[in-house]
Structure formats: C-alpha cells, structure tokens
Amino acid sequence: MVAPRVYEAMAKPVVGHLDPFFFQVNEEIRAGLQQVFGTQNPFTLALSGTGSAGMEAAVTNFVEPGSKFLVFANGYFCDRLTEMGIRQEANVVRIEKPWGQKVSDEEAAEAIHREKPQVVAFVHGETSTGVSNPGHAIAKAAREVDALTIADCVTSLGTMPINLDAVGLDIAYSCTQKGMSCPPGLAPITCSPRAMDRLRARKSPQRTWYLDLKLLSEYYDGAHRYHHTAPISMFYALREGIALILDEGVEARFERHRQNAAKLTAGLEAMGLEMLVPAENRMWALHTPKVPAGVSDLEVRKKLMERHGIEILGGFGPLAGQVFRIGLMGEGSQSAHVDMLLGALKEAL
Ligand SMILES: *Cc1c(COP(=O)(O)O)cnc(C)c1O
Numbered sequence: 001m002v003a004p005r006v007y008e009a010m011a012k013p014v015v016g017h018l019d020p021f022f023f024q025v026n027e028e029i030r031a032g033l034q035q036v037f038g039t040q041n042p043f044t045l046a047l048s049g050t051g052s053a054g055m056e057a058a059v060t061n062f063v064e065p066g067s068k069f070l071v072f073a074n075g076y077f078c079d080r081l082t083e084m085g086i087r088q089e090a091n092v093v094r095i096e097k098p099w100g101q102k103v104s105d106e107e108a109a110e111a112i113h114r115e116k117p118q119v120v121a122f123v124h125g126e127t128s129t130g131v132s133n134p135g136h137a138i139a140k141a142a143r144e145v146d147a148l149t150i151a152d153c154v155t156s157l158g159t160m161p162i163n164l165d166a167v168g169l170d171i172a173y174s175c176t177q178k179g180m181s182c183p184p185g186l187a188p189i190t191c192s193p194r195a196m197d198r199l200r201a202r203k204s205p206q207r208t209w210y211l212d213l214k215l216l217s218e219y220y221d222g223a224h225r226y227h228h229t230a231p232i233s234m235f236y237a238l239r240e241g242i243a244l245i246l247d248e249g250v251e252a253r254f255e256r257h258r259q260n261a262a263k264l265t266a267g268l269e270a271m272g273l274e275m276l277v278p279a280e281n282r283m284w285a286l287h288t289p290k291v292p293a294g295v296s297d298l299e300v301r302k303k304l305m306e307r308h309g310i311e312i313l314g315g316f317g318p319l320a321g322q323v324f325r326i327g328l329m330g331e332g333s334q335s336a337h338v339d340m341l342l343g344a345l346k347e348a349l
Contacts, residue, residue, distance in 0.1 A: 001331040002237075003181040009240035010183075014232045018224060022232060025239050026220060032242030033188050035250055036157055037172060039164040044190040045220050046176075046238055047211065048231055051154040054173025054187030056084055057211040058150045061199055062171060063119050065089040065207075070117035070147075072103050072138065076128035076317055077152055081121045088207065093117065099318045100129045100276045100288070105137030112141035119148045124172070125156035128317065130277045130288035130325070132160065139168035148195050154178060157188060158245055159257045159285035159329055170195040176234070179285055181330035182241040185234040189213075241330075257284040260333045264326065267342040271349070276323050285333070288315070288323040295349060297321055303348040310344055 015021050026045070033044050047053050059081065063069045069090040071082050074097040085092040095111045097103050103111075103122075112120060120142045125132050135151055142149045151172040153162050158179030164172055170192040177184035191199070191213065199213060206212045210228065219227035245253050261284040265275060273289040275282070291297045297314040301324070304310040315323040326341065328334075 001181060001329075002183055003241065003244055003331045005244060006182050006237045006240045009236040010233045012233075012236050017229045017232065018226060022230065022235065023220075023224060025235050026230075029235060029239050029242060030220075032239070032246060033190065036162075036242065036245060037153070037164045037188070037190050038162050038166065039190050039192075041164070041190045041192050043193075043196050043213070043217065044188075045216070046186040046188050046235065047173075047216070048185075048228060048234075049187050049211075050177070050184050051173065051175030051187055052080070053211060054154070054175065054189050055081060055152060056208065057187070057189055057213060058121075058171050058173050059084040059088060060208040060211060061206050061213045062148055062150065062195060063088050063090045064202060064204055066091065067119065068093060068115060068117040070095065070112065070115050070120045072108065072120070072122040072133070073097070074101055074103065074129065074131060075099050075123060075126035077123045077126060077154070078121075081123075081150075081152065085121075090119075100131060102131050102133055102281045108137045109141040112138070112145055112147065116145045117147050119150060121150040121152070123152040124162065125153065125160070125283040125285065127155045127178075127286050127325075128315075129319065130275075130283055130286050130323075131281050132156070132283040133281075134163075135167055135169055143168060148198060155283065155285050155329065158241075158253065159333070160283065161254050164190060176238055176241065178327075178329045180238065180241040181244065182237040183234070185231055186238050188238075254284070257328065257333045260328050260335055260338055261285075261287065263335060264328060264338045264341070267338065268345075271342070271346055276319070285327060285329045287326045287328065288319075289326070290323055291315075291321065292349065297324060300324070300345070300348045304341075304344055307348070308340070308344040310341055312341070
C-alpha cells in the first residue's frame with residue numbers, strides 16, 4: 001500500500017535533474033536511508049530502477065568476471081542472484097537449502113572458509129518463502145576470508161532491523177514498493193567504505209554503464225555531473241516515505257511489524273493452520289501458512305479478492321499450491337488488517 005502522504009508528495013512540481021532543490025531532497029533521502037539500513041556508509045543512495053536494479057548494481061559492480069561468488073540459495077531471489085553472477089562470468093558456488101529452510105550459522109561459516117569466495121550473497125528476507133536471515137554468521141566468516149557480503153534487503157528495509165554496520169554487512173539493496181510504502185521505481189543501496197575501496201581497485205571496468213556506482217557517485221556527490229535523468233517524482237515519494245518512518249520512529253515501526261506479525265501468526269495457528277517457517281527464522285513482513293490438505297489456494301484467494309477485496313498470494317516454484325503468502329508491509333502492517341484478513345480467511349477456508 002502506498003501511504004496517502006506519498007501520493008500527495010508525488011503531485012508536487014517536477015524540477016530539473018541538476019536543480020539544487022533536487023539534490024537537497026536527495027541528501028534527505030540519503031540520511032534517512034542510513035537510519036533505516038542502520039549504517040553510516042557515506043555511499044548510501046537510491047538508484048533509478050526497481051529492487052532488481054539494486055541487485056544488478058550489487059552484482060555487476062562487485063562480482064568480477066572469473067572471481068568466486070558464493071550464493072546461499074533457499075528461494076527464488078537467490079536464484080536471480082545466481083543468474084546475475086553467471087552473466088558476469090563469475091565462478092558461482094551455491095550452498096543450497098530447501099525453500100523455507102535456512103542455512104545454519106555453522107554451515108554458513110564452514111562453506112565460506114572452505115570456498116574462500118571474493119563475494120558472498122544471501123537474501124535477508126526471502127519473499128518467496130518467508131525466511132529471514134540476519135546474516136551475523138555470514139558477515140563474520142566473510143570478513144575472516146576478506147570477502148564482501150551482499151544482502152538482499154528488498155522486503156526487509158523498513159519492516160525489520162537490518163543493523164548493517166553492527167552485523168558487518170558490506171552491500172545491501174532494497175526497493176521502494178514493499179516496506180517503504182511508495183510506488184515501485186527506486187532501489188535504495190548502501191555500500192561500506194571497504195566495498196568502495198574494492199570497487200576503486202577493480203581491474204576490469206564494470207560491465208554496466210547505467211548502474212556504474214563510480215559514475216553515479218559523480219552525479220550524486222560533489223561534482224553533480226549529469227549521468228542520467230533522475231525520476232524526480234519518485235524521489236519526492238521516497239523522501240515522504242522516509243519522513244513517515246522517521247515520524248513514527250524507526251524502532252517503533254519495526255516493533256509495529258513485529259507485533260502485527262505475531263498477531264497474524266497466532267491467529268492463523270488458532271485457526272489450525274501450520275506455518276512453513278519455524279518461529280525463529282520468520283520475517284515480519286511476509287508470512288507463509290501452509291495450505292490445508294484438500295484446499296485449493298487459488299479458490300481461497302479468489303474468494304478473498306471477490307468478497308473482501310483482499311489480495312494475498314500463493315506459493316510458487318517448489319511451494320506452488322502449498323503455502324499462502326500474506327504481506328504485512330509498511331502501511332499494510334496494521335492490526336485492523338490482520339483482524340480483517342483472519343476473519344475473511346476463516347470464512348473462505
Ligand atoms: C521483490 C523482490 C526483489 C525484486 O524487486 P523488484 O522491485 O521486483 O525488481 C528482489 N528480492 C526480493 C527478496 C524481493 O522480494
């Protein structure tokens with residue numbers, strides 16, 4: 001859901017992409033993103049593009065051809081990271097877990113020490129399964145072998161703590177349309193000074209021009225040299241989305257997501273539904289109860305939409321027909337929404 005204040009902000013007059021007012025808006029966004037990511041990384045900004053542009057920027061800038069790229073794979077978005085690594089002609093090593101499960105800290109550390117990759121990637125909040133991985137063990141082991149870490153925080157940003165600096169993650173990216181309550185269109189990204197040093201020392205030029213972070217820093221930092229025409233209205237939207245978070249308080253917002261997640265899961269379990277993901281590995285923004293035996297997830301979802309105007313999703317890939325996927329993100333994470341959904345779902349089942 002897009003917050004009403006965000007829609008209003010998008011109706012404001014568009015200025016030029018080199019206008020000082022635009023850069024002022026952008027600096028507010030950058031400072032706000034640092035707070036939501038939990039980082040002091042100077043290189044924190046919003047790329048023009050959706051979450052996948054953030055993913056592509058992370059992979060194409062930091063994974064060099066011929067280097068070793070380790071991906072912790074337990075869902076759909078890890079597969080997309082893998083595909084991008086292959087297209088960069090990296091030596092991609094996948095450590096696999098079935099969808100809905102999470103690599104243990106011991107397994108993660110062992111794999112990183114064994115493979116000694118240059119870059120490690122994992123998905124912080126796997127929207128295809130509901131699994132969250134805060135990444136402590138991955139970040140620690142990666143630093144021990146001098147590897148950079150990439151965390152996909154597309155659904156985590158604004159819905160649960162990332163604590164990028166405290167955990168020791170190097171690169172994280174996200175989107176605007178999930179936890180940030182804006183339309184799709186920008187990809188927040190943050191890179192540690194360590195990662196930026198690595199980028200400057202890179203031997204081969206990045207194979208992307210549009211998402212070249214060095215060129216982008218010449219546009220957004222000091223020189224303000226034209227690179228591309230930033231989608232100004234989306235920056236107004238994101239500034240407002242961030243202002244909403246700061247007004248509520250970053251911690252209070254996470255706590256709201258945690259509480260509504262807990263309320264939803266308790267309600268689902270009281271209804272006799274079983275959750276796919278064990279409590280300790282769950283995200284706060286996306287929930288995956290199993291579809292009861294003999295029930296068609298398609299039929300249930302159709303009823304929810306037609307009778308109540310509620311949209312939830314089904315599982316896909318290995319989880320097709322096996323789980324519902326219920327989003328409680330940003331503006332959508334409301335106690336009243338949980339009540340409404342639980343009532344409607346009970347009736348539909
Ligand atoms: C949605 C999503 C993406 C892709 O983002 P787009 O905005 O659709 O390009 C990547 N990773 C995760 C975990 C997602 O949930």
